[in-house]
Amino acid sequence: MAADVVARAKGDRLSSGLHTLWLLVRQGVVRPMRPDKLVRIVFAWRRWGVTPALGYAVAAIRHPDRPAVIDERGALSFLELEQRTTRLAKGLRARGIRDTSRVAVLCRNHHGLVETIVACGKLGVDVVLLNTGLRPQQVRTVLAEQQADLLVTDVEFTEDLDIADDLDVVLAWTEGTTRKATLEHLIGSSTGGALPRRPRHARIIVLTSGTTGTPKGARRPAPPGVGPAATIMSRMPLRAGERILLAAPIFHTWGLAAFQLSSAIGATLVLRRKFEPQQALAAVQRHRATAMFMVPVMLQRILDLPREALRPYDTSSLRIVAASGSALPADLATRFQGVFGEVLYNFYGSTEASWVSIANPRDLAESPGTAGRPPRGTSLKILDEHGAPVRDGETGRIFVSNDMLFEGYTGGGGKEVRGGMLSTGDLGRIDEAGRLQVVGREDDMIVSGGENVYPKETEDAIATLPEVSEVAVIGVDDAEFGQRLAAFVVLTEDADLDAEAVRERVRPALPKFALPRDVTFLAELPRNATGKVVPARLREEPEPTETER
Template sequence: MATDSPKRASCGTRASTRAADRIASWCLRRAPELLNVGTLARQGVLRPMRPDKLIRILLAWRRWGITPPMGYAVGAIRHPDRPAIIDERGALSFAEVEQRTTRLAHGLRERGPSGDTRVGILCRNHHGMVETVIACSKIGTDAVLINTGLSAQQISDVVTEQNIGLLVVDNEFLEHVTALTDTQMVLAWTEGTTRHATLEHLIGNSSARPLPRPSRHSRMIVLTSGTTGPPKGARRPDPPGLAPAATVLSRMPLRSGERMLICAPLFHTWGIAGFQLGIVLGATLVLRRKFEPQQALAAIQRHRCTSVFAVPVMLQRILELPADVRTPYDHRSLRVVACSGSALSADLAKNFQREFGRVLYNFYGSTEASWVSIATPHDLWQAPGTAGTAPRGTKLRLLDSDNEPVPTGGTGRIFVGNDMLFEGYTNGYDKELHDGLMPTGDLGRLDSAGRLFVAGRADDMIVSGGENVYPQETEDAIASLPEVTEVAVTGVADAEYGQRLAAFVVTPEGSGLDAETLRARVRPKLSQFARPRDVVFLDRLPRNATGKVVPRELPDSTGSDSPVRHGR
């Protein structure tokens, strides 16, 4: 009986080995894509569907690409009757939003803008703002999302700088835009009658015929917070695919068909993040124009919300509700409370999870960098105050002043790389990259488990008596006192030490906490130069519409005529 020769057997073995190596190499190269597909399938984003629906989705993708119109077109195909938006005026299904935004796109195009002018949106959270963003994308016009907390002069400056030719504005902000006589106005949210054109008028009187593919790709322009200077316009990119969503979903278990209460303003990066994730998930967006803590709890209960997007001060306001007001509301439907926009203190993280369970996720990012790291409930339970770890596909580096990596536990500048770095400021300036990584402007340190802790803004660090001092450390120590509801710490000039720390503290009425007692109780937790030399008691901290403290609006900590309770 014939047998294979040793030489033939050896060749077959080598061929099998080469084939196995090729398969292994392919799997290694494709591992990120395979992981993303697995994540999206697990969360219900990718699932089998009828061939006719798949063909219609492919045609929608060919027309719109990966944009908001694509998301709502897919929703109208896959689940047309599912509520897409619920606000104070009721619910709109995915099919209705798809039809209404086509009509609105025709109406906006007929009224302008033309050429390179943009549409400005000065609105609170409601269906009109969402529909305007989608309609602008359908006609290839940039949408500038304007902070509702800006002054009339700041709004005027933004309209000029961003070349806004048409402004969609809520009725309550009309008094802020009276000077804009050369800018077309369309009212979004109105009360009673008005002589202005409205979104509903444009929708009701415009064509429903299908729109062609836009001649240019539109962008959402998000303004920076403006807490330390004039707000700048940052061009937000559309996701290059579903990979960015998969990155976030790999750490934050949002699911297809979420009922998502977005408390964060939609003009803010964090509100937009919830909106964009909601598009991918086919989520129902539950919106309220203004945040009220009790109304937020009522919305969670009424609509059986499974997730909430909020900024830390909103969570603090919910916890400050009297127990007999807060506890009757049923929040058992909640699986994810996603928090971002400003620092989440360790005490707020602990107290919120004691009350609402282990549902809290801390998302650290910025307008320019999108995401940097995500802390899970487990992270926040084990290390309260952490910003978490970098999610899949994200590069996180801490570098010193010479751009060299800092050791574990050391403080360095935070640099990040991901799929959604911004495309530059609209004034032509950009952030300087280092080895493809963008600086966030913050300082941080990593613990032995690789968890990030943000020490504060790099330009907030002070040098007191020759020592580097980070205000965040002092803020955390003061915030841990049970009598303190809010605190902000900043550096002020000092003739002897160069700089010193001033603490601005909010306490409940009648708490009895004074400056000397506060200093004595935080002394064991802080080094000498990190102890606040000035302590000022305020009724409230000056915050912008996204909940960030505005340092320039804090009173002079050394002035004796300041209209606040003052302790030195």
């Protein structure tokens, strides 16, 4: 019996390995090459292990002249980036950085951020990615909690920061001249000296979004191989050599995932420090981008452009527009595919769980807003409060297992685990077609008059109104019903809508207990730097007037 189990496990691993190889060959990641290049790649693997440093080293061997990064200051080829990151690693080492050090990075998307991550990987140094939307006091708190030895930051963030005297600071993106140390100075003045032959596996620490409290550091695991990239490609057909416009911030799990994928498939990253809808479309046209990685609010801002502003841009090169980082509203998915065609992919995951499921364009056409299906090698279960599986169609807690679950929070603790599967903290159900439908966060569900109410259902109904640009629905305390729903609505330009009209228009689509008791109209929703709505800031808004109730 034991021998049969072992044999079956070996067969499963062989089958999985062959499928991974087939996927990588099909998408052009694995292809024939000269023997001398293959030998150099083997040596690079033995030196760097499966890290971003390896990805860029391999790309420098295979296609040295291909652009690795294109940002507002031009392009760097894979060979240039490989050479610059080696010099930067030596420069950091000369500055006292060792594998026991920790480097914090507070940067927008540009080549300096990419180079810092790769250079730290060559030293075996952990990197803490800081959210550019943090307040100065939060930055100082995180730097202390993470025990950072060096801060790499853009000059724009230095004005309000009161950095501890014992923390070294190096500027990544500068405007004009400066007397402070910069990445360019470290690269240009780097002296000789050998780097570690086999550095320790450096960890990348990502902060949770912090929409409900102080952000926590989550240790991201090193990929065990090329399997995770193949897993994503099993549902999202990325190809070798893509040109990816990465609008999602790299300090966020979603942007980091795109960065890691790009290094694995030799893709060119097109980066802009700040997102502006027309500039993004212009970058797609200019660089013939084949993929875009964004958060849903960015898609919304593109669609908010007048049709005459959209018309001049040729986006026909786009095959994939991947959205993640927050819930994708059903109406937004439908409208986006109506304008740009069936190119939209909804990636559902989290900082802690990495990926859970992916909805492809057909899924979104048939069931807008769905989170889709788990990719190959990913297990998904919907469990009740006692840990028992629920029946399809019933709502329960979402648990997942894959190759890239996080390793815990840097301050200790982690997410709930049942049977080797991690809780995402969300509630969902499996529909009749086998697709995952996420109904909201576990802590978003409210009990109003004895009924379980999920704000996302109400959000989706209000979002279908043509006068509505954005909407967020949360639970607030209610003396009579315990809790009630409050809707915060942003109208489209020149739209005329009042609270009672909102309730009347969505009444046919919602049960009585899911109608919002309060409707407040705002100029914009309060969001963090990754595009997520911050509920605490909604609750800080003034009480609605009688005409808004």
